[in-house]
Amino acid sequence: xxxxxxxxxxxxxxxxxxxxxxxxxxxxxxxxxxxxxxxxxxxxxxxxxxxxxxxxxxxxxxxxxxxxxxxxxxxxxxxxxxxxxxxxxxxxxxxxxxxxxxxxxxxxxxxxxxxxxxxxxxxxxxxxxxxxxxxxxxxxxxxxxxxxxxxxxxxxxxxxxxxxxxxxxxxxxxxxxxxxxxxxxxxxxxxxxxxxxxxxxxxxxxxxxxxxxxxxxxxxxxxxxxxxxxxxxxxxxxxxxxxxxxxxxxxxxxxxxxxxxxxxxxxxxxxxxxxxxxxxxxxxxxxxxxxxxxxxxxxxxxxxxxxxxxxxxxxxxxxxxxxxxxxxxxxxxxxxxxxxxxxxxxxxxxxxxxxxxxxxxxxxxxxxxxxxxxxxxxxxxxxxxxxxxxxxxxxxxxxxxxxxxxxxxxxxxxxxxxxxxxxxxxxxxxxxxxxxxxxxxxxxxxxxxxxxxxxxxxxxxxxxxxxxxxxxxxxxxxxxxxxxxxxxxxxxxxxxxxxxxxxxxxxxxxxxxxxxxxxxxxxxxxxxxx
Amino acid sequence: xxxxxxxxxxxxxxxxxxxxxxxxxxxxxxxxxxxxxxxxxxxxxxxxxxxxxxxxxxxxxxxxxxxxxxxxxxxxxxxxxxxxxxxxxxxxxxxxxxxxxxxxxxxxxxxxxxxxxxxxxxxxxxxxxxxxxxxxxxxxxxxxxxxxxxxxxxxxxxxxxxxxxxxxxxxxxxxxxxxxxxxxxxx
Numbered sequence: 001x002x003x004x005x006x007x008x009x010x011x012x013x014x015x016x017x018x019x020x021x022x023x024x025x026x027x028x029x030x031x032x033x034x035x036x037x038x039x040x041x042x043x044x045x046x047x048x049x050x051x052x053x054x055x056x057x058x059x060x061x062x063x064x065x066x067x068x069x070x071x072x073x074x075x076x077x078x079x080x081x082x083x084x085x086x087x088x089x090x091x092x093x094x095x096x097x098x099x100x101x102x103x104x105x106x107x108x109x110x111x112x113x114x115x116x117x118x119x120x121x122x123x124x125x126x127x128x129x130x131x132x133x134x135x136x137x138x139x140x141x142x143x144x145x146x147x148x149x150x151x152x153x154x155x156x157x158x159x160x161x162x163x164x165x166x167x168x169x170x171x172x173x174x175x176x177x178x179x180x181x182x183x184x185x186x187x188x189x190x191x192x193x194x195x196x197x198x199x200x201x202x203x204x205x206x207x208x209x210x211x212x213x214x215x216x217x218x219x220x221x222x223x224x225x226x227x228x229x230x231x232x233x234x235x236x237x238x239x240x241x242x243x244x245x246x247x248x249x250x251x252x253x254x255x256x257x258x259x260x261x262x263x264x265x266x267x268x269x270x271x272x273x274x275x276x277x278x279x280x281x282x283x284x285x286x287x288x289x290x291x292x293x294x295x296x297x298x299x300x301x302x303x304x305x306x307x308x309x310x311x312x313x314x315x316x317x318x319x320x321x322x323x324x325x326x327x328x329x330x331x332x333x334x335x336x337x338x339x340x341x342x343x344x345x346x347x348x349x350x351x352x353x354x355x356x357x358x359x360x361x362x363x364x365x366x367x368x369x370x371x372x373x374x375x376x377x378x379x380x381x382x383x384x385x386x387x388x389x390x391x392x393x394x395x396x397x398x399x400x401x402x403x404x405x406x407x408x409x410x411x412x413x414x415x416x417x418x419x420x421x422x423x424x425x426x427x428x429x430x431x432x433x434x435x436x437x438x439x440x441x442x443x444x445x446x447x448x449x450x451x452x453x454x455x456x457x458x459x460x461x462x463x464x465x466x467x468x469x470x471x472x473x474x475x476x477x478x479x480x481x482x483x484x485x486x487x488x489x490x491x492x493x494x495x496x497x498x499x500x501x502x503x504x505x506x507x508x509x510x511x512x513x514x515x516x517x518x519x520x521x522x523x524x525x526x527x528x529x530x
Numbered sequence: 531x532x533x534x535x536x537x538x539x540x541x542x543x544x545x546x547x548x549x550x551x552x553x554x555x556x557x558x559x560x561x562x563x564x565x566x567x568x569x570x571x572x573x574x575x576x577x578x579x580x581x582x583x584x585x586x587x588x589x590x591x592x593x594x595x596x597x598x599x600x601x602x603x604x605x606x607x608x609x610x611x612x613x614x615x616x617x618x619x620x621x622x623x624x625x626x627x628x629x630x631x632x633x634x635x636x637x638x639x640x641x642x643x644x645x646x647x648x649x650x651x652x653x654x655x656x657x658x659x660x661x662x663x664x665x666x667x668x669x670x671x672x673x674x675x676x677x678x679x680x681x682x683x684x685x686x687x688x689x690x691x692x693x694x695x696x697x698x699x700x701x702x703x704x705x706x707x708x709x710x711x712x713x714x715x716x717x
Contacts, residue, residue: 038716045716051708052693053566057611058708059687062619077713102716250717363683366662368593369655451667 006032006222008261008521009244011229011274014105015507016265016493016514018207018215019148023518024263025215029525032257033212034227034246036266037101040078040108040208049074067096069459070109078102078109084409088416095417096458097269103225104208105267106461107507112200113353114154115504116145116165120337124500127339130347131394132499135471135480138165144512152205154508156198164195164332164504172196177327178320179312179356179384179443186442187331192435197328197353226250230412232262232278232287232490239282240489247410261489261521261530265514268495269298269400272466273415275492276402288467288484288492294477295401297394297465298419301503302454304388304429307352308436309360310445315382325357325381333391333503335431346427350390351503352436358383364449384445388432389503392425392457394465419457429454462506467496482517489530491517568693573610577617577624582631583609584647586681589634592654593682594689599698606692608685615684623680630677 010020013035025031051058051073060073064082071079080099089095100106120127122134122141142165149168157173158166174196176184184194202210215221226249233243233256241262246255264271272295278287286294314320333349336342360383365375398419406414429452437450470476473485482497484490493514495506524530578586590603590612603609616627637657638646646654660675661682669676689695691708 040716045714046711047714048709049712050693050696051691051710052696054712056615057688057691059615059684059691062615062623072710074710074712077715362686363679364665366664368658368661368682369595370597372593373597449665449667453667 006030008032008263009034009257009259010263010265011244012036012105012265012267012271012494013103013212013223014107014207014265014267014494015110015510017263018104018107018211018265019511019514020263020265020493020518021215021221022211023515024522025218025220027518027522028218029220029522031215031221033221033223034229034244034257035101035103035105035223035225036228036249036270037103037225038249039103039223039225045077067094067458068098069096069455070098070461075109085414086406086408087414088403088406090418093418093420094456095419096456097417097463098458098461099267099270103212103223104206107206108204108208110205110507111505112152112205112507113505114149114152114156114167114198114200114508115332116167117141117502117504117509118163118165120163120333121500121502121504124348128336128342128347132468132470132475134499135469135476140480141509141512141516144515145508148508148511148515152200152210152508152511153202154198155201157196159193159195161193161332163334163337167198169198170201172198174327175323176329177356178324179315179445180327180329180354182443183354183356183384183439183445184329186439189442190435190438191334192331192439193334194329194331197330227255228410228412229266229274230254230277230410232259232274234278234280234282234287234487236281239487241287241487247412249410252410259489261491261525263491263493263518263521265493268463268466269415269417271492271494271496272400273402275467276400276415277413283486288477288486288490290486291474291477293396293468293475295466296396296399297468297499298398298400298417298463299392299394299465299501300419300457301460301462301501301505302388302390302392302421302425302429302457303460304390304432304452304454306385306449307388307429307433307452308386308440308450309364309448310384310440311360311379311382311448312356312384312445313382316378318380320382327357328353328355330354344427344431346424346431347393348391348424348428349503350388350428350432352386352388352432354384354386356384357381358385360385360448383448384440386436386440388429388436389460389505390425390428390432390454391501391503392421394468394500395422398465400466417458421454421457425454426452462495462501464495464498464501464506467492468499469497470499481520482513483520491521493517566693568607573607573614575610575613577613578628578631581635581645581647582628583613584645585631585635586612586627588647588649588654589631589658589681590685590689592651592658593685601689601692601694601698603685603689605694606689607694608688608692611688611692612684615688626673626677626680630674630681633674633677 007030010033054073065071125133155170187194227246229246231245235242276286331352335349402413403416433452467477469478587609590608594603596602635646
């Protein structure tokens with residue numbers, strides 16, 4: 001027998017949906033959470049296997065994942081089935097849409113890097129004149145960052161940098177290896193700041209162990225897995241969301257559930273796809289789209305994987321001291337920090353993750369046979385690598401639309417996604433490569449390879465925008481509390497709300513924004529406004 | 531293999547007891563020793579022609595030879611595995627391999643009047659010269675260089691990830707390699 005005794009419906013169970021449940025259930029709000037995928041049982045679904053026991057020796061089933069380069073043969077069953085969940089992109093502009101549909105969403109696999117955004121992002125237009133400011137500032141979000149960081153146990157080192165605000169961190173006071181110290185010294189000479197990585201810690205740092213169990217322990221959270229939401233219903237009299245229509249993933253049976261308040265956290269592109277698919281007399285261009293910008297201003301952070309790969313010469317042949325190799329670090333954005341005209345041939349900036357102690361790929365050596373085997377033995381553990389993460393600019397023409405005919409396995413219209421990197425991102429990537437070479441050479445490392453080839457848009461899994469917040473309802477979909485300008489009982493909580501993104505990994509900010517939006521919702525309910 | 535593999539499997543199994551000495555357990559959770567398909571039978575080739583396969587096997591031995599008693603591509607049956615992998619790979623990948631192997635064999639016959647698989651080491655290596663080109667992120671424009679680069683990576687991976695190499699590592703008391711959490715279908 002269906003139970004309609006809930007105050008809010010939450011769609012999605014990852015960083016935003018999980019945090020919404022965490023905040024609201026603890027405040028006594030009855031939550032119904034719909035998740036498109038099944039729940040993971042770590043005991044039953046996971047086992048240890050040797051790579052030679054896999055059918056494809058670790059290569060993976062050919063053609064299974066045309067766009068998900070992160071999927072390995074070990075974890076292939078965690079990622080979405082691209083055949084059942086199709087989408088399109090322009091033929092010459094590939095877009096890699098990387099998805100997980102499981103209870104916990106992508107927090108089951110995220111990289112955990114947790115950096116705050118700064119006012120260089122929140123007030124980006126004030127700084128360099130491009131794009132739009134957020135309707136909030138760091139001061140508005142800082143109290144929520146302060147609470148999320150301890151919750152997900154972020155470790156790192158505070159540096160007092162304006163572009164990378166300090167946090168409530170578990171202090172990382174570990175001593176850097178000698179190779180990291182040399183790199184840091186080389187960076188310092190060129191005025192490039194370096195710091196420790198800043199990451200959520202623990203065996204698992206996911207919605208499924210940190211957020212949802214706490215919410216469920218209150219007795220106020222019902223989680224329904226395998227519920228793929230097709231469309232949101234609207235009350236023709238009030239224009240408010242009043243129903244959620246979903247399909248059971250396994251049986252394909254259709255269901256509807258009433259909604260007093262809707263919190264949408266299905267992930268950036270899925271949330272916008274759902275709003276675009278929810279057309280009605282009041283909202284013929286998609287729900288909450290009076291501005292016409294729903295679906296537009298898609299962006300992400302571009303990645304250049306292994307921008308520079310180098311060898312630490314003293315580590316060849318395993319001859320270096322024990323503390324020579326190992327460890328990792330981070331370079332925050334450091335370009336174009338002065339207001340006004342940019343000092344570089346691009347706007348904004350980029351960051352690096354770097355690490356010491358890996359073994360470079362045999363592909364990088366122009367050898368084979370015994371000669372290659374000797375080389376690989378010589379450079380084992382002697383590698384130093386860096387990956388570039390750059391800010392890409394949100395542009396009006398970069399967008400998600402609904403494909404006119406293509407549908408997924410459940411008959412739901414599929415998206416068409418258009419994003420490409422422009423001269424600004426290419427110039428950034430080239431500068432990052434050249435700077436990386438200089439820093440490695442300055443540290444006395446042998447540069448083995450360097451390139452500035454960005455992975456296709458989407459592959460960083462940091463897709464953002466398309467349902468952006470803003471102060472002006474004519475140019476944005478949401479207000480500063482993630483609430484739709486047009487539909488006051490609709491909140492969109494995931495990365496789609498971002499008007500800009502910087503170089504920082506977005507999950508921490510998604511969680512902080514969600515916490516803030518949910519507390520605003522509680523206040524609005526208390527005042528009888530929702 | 532499979533005599534060696536079978537002997538390894540038998541050696542790793544508990545001593546066999548006469549049937550009458552085994553006490554059947556009422557427990558449902560009895561653990562049986564199981565073997566993989568390639569421990570029992572010889573894989574059937576289904577993609578490369580005999581000449582292409584011989585060329586690939588010879589190339590694999592040049593790329594990843596057995597060194598110091600450690601298994602190489604031959605012991606890892608890398609060529610046989612790649613025949614299986616390529617059979618279900620995208621058409622563009624299949625063509626890259628077919629054209630690359632044909633080109634390699636044709637070059638051998640033109641220069642030495644015998645197939646690549648029959649060449650001595652130095653003569654074979656001379657035909658792999660495109661692999662000496664400095665690495666670039668983009669695949670080489672020359673199709674033969676692109677094929678050799680792809681084949682080199684695949685051969686090394688198929689060898690490294692093989693049972694033969696894992697067994698050798700275990701015998702040498704190296705740390706077990708390639709053991710990772712595997713996720714079953716979640717439904």
